[in-house]
Amino acid sequence: MAYKALYRTYRPSSFEEVAGQQHIVQTLKHAIEQNKIAHAYLFCGPRGTGKTSIAKIFAKTINCTSEGHRPCQQCENCLEVQNGSHPDIVEIDAASNNGVEEVRNLIEKVKYAPLKGKYKVYIIDEVHMMSTGAFNALLKTIEEPPAHVIFILATTEPHKVLPTIISRCQRFDFTKVPSKEIEHRIHTILNAENITCEEEVIRIISQLADGGLRDALSILDQCIAYAQNNIEVHHINEIYGITTVSEKIQMLNDIIDQNAVSLMDKVESIIEKGIDIKRLTVDLIELLKESILFEYTKDSSLLKILGSTEAQHLVEKTTLQKRFSMIHLLMEAYDKYRNAANVPSYFEVCMLQMLDVASLKEENNIHIAEENKQSNVKPNVSRETLVKEKPSLILADEEEDDEYIGNIEEEKEEISEENIQKEEIKQYEKSIKPLDNEFLLSLLAGANKPEKAKDIEKFNNLDFYMMDLNYAKYANLLKHCLIVASGNNYIVLCTDNQPEANEINEADQQDKFGELMVKLLEKNKKVFAIAKEQQKIVIQLFKDRMIAGTLPQPAYIEPKMIEKKVEKQMSEEEKVLDLFGEENIIVTEE
Known part of the structure; x- marks a missing residue:
């Protein structure tokens, strides 16, 4: 006798043997008990979740002749349904019988009474494969079939079934089996x-x-x-072609430890063995996700892949922020696999990017309350400098991010004077390198919508100052910038590239924008500039950290004071010399 596959050998023969789908099983059992059997059913759901199995059990139960528990598995009807020889239970594969002629033949046979059972049951599998003409031919019969006929339509793609067919059926949505x-x-x-x-x-x-x-x-x-x-x-x-959990953890260890040679050797070995790269990418995402979940909850019962020791190991090895960044890189790579001609190359590049993320040095975060508690720096700062606004901000050219971030309604706690560290803020002011992402997050957290809306409106007047000799140089530096966020005493701008951002930050450190900001924004605001690439990264980090509840405390920037200069009246000759330079002027006597 030919071998019978396990899924056929162990196909459930009664409702009690069905795995999952309890909501459907219970409903059908009650309908049978109360004799409220519909004339047509539509079973929808993923493949292999029990649609045709439950359809056969249903057909067996309503035709069982036992007076007690049904199906009894012993009467003639039950046995014939079980071995697939019952004349009144008709299975049709719509993939190969999807034409109008096939449906007309079916309709012709519907009118005949059942031979052995109480009901004739038509189980039409993959019904979405039927043509529109076939559906239309079936409409009237499904709506008003003879009393002895029941239709059970099964499909994995209900959206392809005509709405007029769906409306004539009782619909049951099957779920994935736990x-x-x-x-x-x-x-x-x-x-x-x-x-x-x-x-x-x-x-x-x-x-x-x-x-x-x-x-x-x-x-x-x-x-x-x-x-x-x-x-x-x-x-x-x-x-x-699956790697073990320990092998995946070792890959993550190589990334965190900056062991590029070992990591790339592993990647090469994985590619040579033909291991499923997409599956491996998903598995790495799951491992990192579980480590984050464990860090939040400390509940090992929520872990499905990692053990508590392995999860704790990843928690101790690297920061939450880096693991979130790694997950995003893996998700981006997985998304690109769909159109990639060479999936392994994308995976290799992703691994190198993760090495880069893991190499970022941990810097003291001056805005996180937990670290502030550990600091001994306790500067004396007036409470007037504290921002007491909600973290609502608008991001330049990012409407979706505006909706996403602008609706945060969490109230900020007042920050004590001990939490503001002047010394470290000064370190940022001395640097003209790209601003630290953590510092930028604190600036965004302290920004607000109304302030930005005002600044955008006033920023439109920048062109006026480009013609003013006193402000032209610095107005031109800002002419291509977009406002990312605004706080009471600062503004974050986005420019095309990092050198331009560095130049703006350096000019601000030398207090070159003070008078221009007062004229333009009516406030002496500190200017922070970032490049477009960094803006994208920071926006994504802001989203992740907001969801995780790990945003830093808002930045608190002290108002900058402008010294009033006593303007000396210049003669016409001095104005000309100042404008053109003495070396460029030749004085001749008439």
Whole structure:
């Protein structure tokens, strides 16, 4: 006798054996008990979740002749449905019978009474494959079939089914089978088949099945064929090209430890073995995600892949911010795989980018309350300098980010004088290198919408000052800038490239913008400039940190004071000399 696949051998024969879908099972059982059976059903959901199995159990139950529990599995109707020979249970594959003629033949047979059972049940699988003409031919029959006929339509793509068909059916949406139920079912089958299997193998099978029990049993079938009666982790790794959890953690360790040679050797080995790069990318995302979840909750019961020791190891090895950045790089790479001609190359580049993220030095964050508590610097700052606004900001040319960030309604706590560290703010002021992302996050957290709206309106008057000899040089520096965010005493601008941003920051450190800001914005605001590339990174970091609840405390910038200069009246000759330079003027006597 030919071998019968596990998913066929162990197909459920009663509602009690169905894995998952309890909401559907319960509804159908109640409908049968109360004799409220509909004339048409639409079963929708992912592949391998039990649509046709439940349809057959339903057909068996309503035709069972037992007076007690149904289906009894012993009467003639039950046995014939079980072995697929019942004349009144008709299975149709719409993929190959999707024309108008096939439907007309079906309609012609519908009018005949059932031969053995109480009902004739038509199970039409993959019904979305039917043509529009076939659907239209079926409409009237589905709406008003004979009393002895029940239609069960099954599909993985309900959006392709005509709305007029859907409206004539009771719709049941099948969900993915939970991993725990898949694992329980696999255990039952392994015991029945007398096969030993490592627990990790069962977990991996459940993960690969992605909620499809049929897929899980097909994978198990293949593992049994390969490993016979004793399945170990390396067997499934070899069959499906999967790396072990320890190998993935070692890759992350190499990234965090900046061991580029070891990392690239591992990547090369993975590519040579033909391991599924997409699956590996998803697995690395899951590992990092679980470590973040564990850091927040300290609840090992939420871990599905990592053990608590492994999760704690990743927590201690690197910061939350870096792990979030790594996840975003992996997600970007996975998104690009769809159109990539060479997926391994994208993966290699992603690994190198992660090395770059992991290499960023940890700097003291002057705005995080926890670090402030550890600091001994306690400058004397007046409370008038504290910003008491909500962290609502508008980001330049980012309407989606405006909606995303601008609606934050968390009230800020008042920050004590001990939390403001002048010494470290001065270090930022002395530097003309790109501003630190953490510092920028604190600037964004302290910004607000109304202030920015005012500044944008006033910034439109910048052209007027480009013709003024006193302000032209510095107005021209700002002419291509866009306002990213505004606080009471500062403004964050975005420019095309980093050299321009550095030049603006250097000019501000030398207090070159003071009088221009007073004229333009009616406030002497400190100017911070960033390049477009850094703006994108900081916006994404802001989103992640806001979701995670780890945004730094808002930046508090002291108002800059402008010294009033006593203007000396200049003669006409002195004005000319000042304008053109003495060396460029030749004085001749008439």
